Amino acid sequence: MSEGKFEAVIFDVDGLIVDSEALYCETFSETLGDYGAAMSREDYTVCVGHPVADNCVYAVDRYKLDTKPEAFNKVWMGRFEVAISDPERVVLMPGFIGLLEGLRKQTLKLGIASSTERPRMEKTLRNGLLTRLNDIQDLNEIFGAILSGSDVKQVKPDPEIYLKAAKGMGVKPVKCVVFEDSEAGVRSAKAAGMTAVAVPNFFTSHQDHSMADKIVESLEEIRVEPGGIRMVGG
Numbered sequence: 001m002s003e004g005k006f007e008a009v010i011f012d013v014d015g016l017i018v019d020s021e022a023l024y025c026e027t028f029s030e031t032l033g034d035y036g037a038a039m040s041r042e043d044y045t046v047c048v049g050h051p052v053a054d055n056c057v058y059a060v061d062r063y064k065l066d067t068k069p070e071a072f073n074k075v076w077m078g079r080f081e082v083a084i085s086d087p088e089r090v091v092l093m094p095g096f097i098g099l100l101e102g103l104r105k106q107t108l109k110l111g112i113a114s115s116t117e118r119p120r121m122e123k124t125l126r127n128g129l130l131t132r133l134n135d136i137q138d139l140n141e142i143f144g145a146i147l148s149g150s151d152v153k154q155v156k157p158d159p160e161i162y163l164k165a166a167k168g169m170g171v172k173p174v175k176c177v178v179f180e181d182s183e184a185g186v187r188s189a190k191a192a193g194m195t196a197v198a199v200p201n202f203f204t205s206h207q208d209h210s211m212a213d214k215i216v217e218s219l220e221e222i223r224v225e226p227g228g229i230r231m232v233g234g
Helices: 020-034 041-047 052-062 069-084 096-104 118-128 160-169 183-191
Strands: 008-011 109-113 145-147 176-180 195-198 222-225 228-231
Touching: 008 160, 020 041, 020 052, 020 069, 041 052, 052 069, 069 118, 096 109, 096 222, 109 160, 145 160, 160 176, 160 183, 176 183, 183 195
Parallel strands: 008 109, 008 176, 109 145, 176 195
Antiparallel strands: 222 228
16 A cells, blocks of 8 residues: 555544443443343444444343433443543554554644544543643644544445545545444445555454455554555555
8 A cells, every 4th residue: 555645544433543342332231230131242242333322222122121222321321431531441452553653754644534423532532542642732733634423414334424534634535545443434435435444353343344445453564654554464
């Protein structure tokens, strides 16, 4: 993958920059426990990539909970907000810092495109990423476009969020490379006419990433060199 081919790199957030899916799973499980239900990490994988509200409907129906989806949502997201407020609990995905440092030395523009609502996305990034970067105080110092689910009418796999990110950076979609962990994200990037690199994790490894231009096991496999972006072993 030649740097000359690309002008911008766009990242998803949950499960790609930060291991927040683990926190979603943990707090979802704890909330189920309030109602006498239980699940495994494997059980939660069916929820990944879906809106929180939809997962609350799923929880109430699947586990026959004596509550309403809205009530489950309030308790679950209350727990999740507490979790992401603690930087020690918001863990970065392996290889992201090294990749970010390499990209910042190049001329590539950087962007964010997450389906998560803006307040939650920004809190996750502040506590998970900014606390690990001594020289940066604001996300806008790194990223030329920061798009969330609050900024679009249609979330992934619709291409709207990636098209808006490219427009915000003044880059043509064909000149963008996207890093995604989910099938919906890969489909969104490809529908936008971009190059997609899939980086599946525990919670998304069962999904279909076959539309991606490249599939790697970890961001640690990505190398940024003067001549471009290289996949180790790929």
